[in-house]
């Protein structure tokens with residue numbers, strides 16, 4: 001029987017017994033209602049089970065140090081101890097992680113009004129992309145903006161992109177000479193900003209991309225840090241020390257916007273209109289151009305650098321990838337084209353496996369704006385709800401030989417295939433990435449070209465450790481040895 005039914009029955013009985021004594025009836029009714037109200041509150045509280053909470057003896061900071069040192073280890077240990085859903089505090093904020101495919105479904109199936117992205121991302125992205133775009137606007141508007149951007153990311157364009165990227169890559173690596181040891185991550189970061197700009201912005205803007213503009217992008221990027229996101233802006237933190245990164249970030253945003261205003265490229269955006277017919281204004285166009293470039297910059301450069309180290313570590317695999325170039329494209333290795341690129345399936349699996357073991361976005365986050373239920377627990381309003389692709393991609397219940405880099409695992413029966421969110425390097429649901437296909441075209445073209453140019457080795461067997469101090473987990477000391485192939 002529901003509480004309100006019990007309440008009316010009790011009231012009815014009492015009224016019957018008390019007959020005409022109106023005052024007593026009112027009094028009794030009030031007492032009963034209040035008692036039942038209180039009881040229902042207590043019962044509701046008892047029936048609401050909050051996620052297990054990882055205690056900490058450090059006030060305010062909580063687990064920030066342990067998490068910052070080794071976030072994946074921290075989350076994996078917590079998973080072992082507490083299960084797929086648990087909460088902990090860092091820097092005064094409570095985080096609730098949803099680990100594994102089933103728990104993660106809450107985030108990917110939720111509405112933005114309930115688990116909100118703007119609340120957690122906008123303080124980081126709005127100063128970089130500018131106002132009026134991405135997380136600075138209500139999500140239905142951002143969804144329209146994503147649609148506009150997606151129109152530029154189609155197969156007809158990808159066909160041109162392959163040629164552009166191959167040419168940029170060949171030109172870039174001329175400076176490497178025939179053999180040596182170089183910082184692979186740095187090189188790929190520079191190359192990817194050039195190729196992404198050529199493909200997504202057009203050749204006019206690419207031609208302005210000299211070292212000064214690259215520095216402006218780097219300054220904008222300084223805005224993407226743990227500190228900028230987690231901590232109040234007034235704290236005198238080390239990462240803000242270097243001539244105040246925030247100042248550099250804001251100045252860089254203004255200058256880059258001016259460069260875009262000089263040009264009338266990305267006609268798609270200029271011609272685009274929202275559903276109600278109004279066009280994008282100049283700020284929105286500039287913001288979208290910056291966002292387009294930066295969304296793929298770290299993600300793709302980190303991924304391609306890790307992919308290089310995985311191939312350098314496994315020489316037999318590297319040999320197979322080079323042989324695949326010849327089998328698919330022809331013995332004399334003619335210029336790449338989009339259709340051949342699609343058939344480079346081993347290279348594609350290497351990329352897929354790299355994104356499994358080193359997904360650049362290690363945590364996706366939302367703010368709980370209404371109470372949420374996962375694994376039988378109630379997640380209260382105000383918790384930052386998180387899903388970690390990195391952890392999902394290596395859970396031992398889901399992945400066989402979970403820590404092995406094995407691109408061929410996707411050829412076999414693969415238990416993870418049955419779990420919807422076991423593999424989510426590009427997210428899922430309404431916030432899913434729009435750049436996946438472009439990223440695959442870009443990284444596969446770059447690595448096809450690099451494999452044709454060079455043979456790669458680790459330097460004295462060193463495989464980079466993971467740098468956890470950056471928001472995207474980059475390779476630490478990413479030096480690679482290379483030697484030109486004899487054609």
Ligand code: HEM
Pocket residue numbers: 117146292293295296297299300303359360361364365424425426427428430431432433434435436438439
């Ligand atoms: C290896 C490359 C990339 C990876 C691993 C990646 C990963 C992701 C992930 C995990 C999300 C979901 C974020 C969340 O749910 O909180 C996302 C969203 C997004 N990505 Fe990517 N991305 C990549 C490249 C790109 C590129 C090249 C572009 C643009 C051309 C791009 C544009 C976007 C956009 C616009 C969103 C939507 C964010 C939202 O709706 O909230 N990404 N990406």
